[in-house]
Amino acid sequence: MDWRSAIKGFQAYLRLEKSMSANSVEAYSRDIEKLYQFCELGDNKLKPDAITLTNLRDFITWIVEIGMIPSSQARILSGTKAFFKYLLIENIISSDPSELLEAPRIRRKLPDTLSYHEINKLIAAIDLSKPEGVRDKAIFETLYGSGLRVSEAIELKLSNLYLDIEFIKVTGKGNKERLVPIGAEAIKALKIWIEQVRVHVPIKKGEEDFVFLNRRGSRLSRQLIFMNIKALAEAVGIQKKISPHTFRHSFATHLVEGGADLRAVQEMLGHESITTTEIYTHLDREYLKSTISRFHPRS
Structure with a gap:
């Protein structure tokens, strides 16, 4: 079978x-087409039905080299x-030559995190004289x-806040619900927003149960x-590339650095697999390495 017929049928x-x-x-x-280009390179041009596992391994090597x-x-x-x-x-x-072909290992990129000092610096720079500032402080404290x-914060509902027992109910990926503990600073910021500022917002019909609203009474956008986070980081001179997710990464990293059980962190983050959470053990190792470099007399 020739390549054009095979690609058209595919x-x-x-x-x-x-x-x-x-x-x-x-995209497929x-x-x-790249596989076709590779098979046309040699003297013995390969047809789709003549390709072997060895040819495919050579193809993977080729795409790495280019x-x-x-x-x-x-x-x-x-x-x-x-x-x-x-x-x-x-x-x-009659048999699939790609069956035993292994995927290249993708190096997991470690996310940027903020130190506790940087978190405090960001939150302290919020203008609390404005209603939006009070709301943003509550958001950032909740994220951290x-x-x-960020999607879970946007969808957070008043009916899912159990601040008296220091828990909130969160709807995560796949509409899976989980109970997450919430710290005292976040509770304080949430109460100020809800009880002193949000009560004065003209709320749009259907949005009454959402915690975080804009000035028109609708839920916020990502x-x-x-x-807002980017503008705040620029204002206080933080050069790192940060986003709302940075607060989540910082939350997990600081827990792991403090000795928290990885399974507990997995539960709080709502990760399906412990493998996803294990990235924070790598962050912790980087933290340990940097600590040795900075403070050990032989470093």
Whole structure:
């Protein structure tokens, strides 16, 4: 089978059998075009039904050598496996050469975090003479005090606050609910916002139960919180690339640095897998290394 027929058939398979969007079909097609380019390089030009596992391993080496980043390598590998699955289903090949092809390891990037001093510096710079400032302080204290995702903070409801027992109910990914403890500073900031400022906001119908509202009485957008944090960081001279998620990373990092049990941190963050939470043990090691470098007399 020639390459053009194989790629055309693969596109139809993705569109009709896998119900993929036009953008996904195009992305997969580009990946197979790269495999086609590779197979055309040598003297013995390879047809789709003649490719072996060795050829595919050479192909992965080639895309590394031409400068593809690990995430792109992983995407191309995924497209390649889907292509050979299609060839197998159509009986164009009798066995799948990509079955034992391993994905390149993607180095997990450690997120930026703020020190406790930097957190305090940011929050202290908020203008509390404005209603929005009181609200923003409550948001930042909640993000840092409970490790919420920004989407979870936006969707936080008054009916899910149990401040008397220092817990809040959070709806996370996949609409999964979890109870998260909340610290005293966050509780204090929330009470001031709710009892002294929010009561004066003209609330839009249907938004009555949401904790954080804009001046028009609607729930906040992610973009507004992001812009407010960025503006605040610039105002106090913090050069790090920060976002609302930085508060979540800082929450988890400071817990791990303080000796918190990783399973407890996983539960609070709402991670499906402990592997996701384990990134904070790497952050902790970096913290330990930097501590040795700064304070050990032999360093």
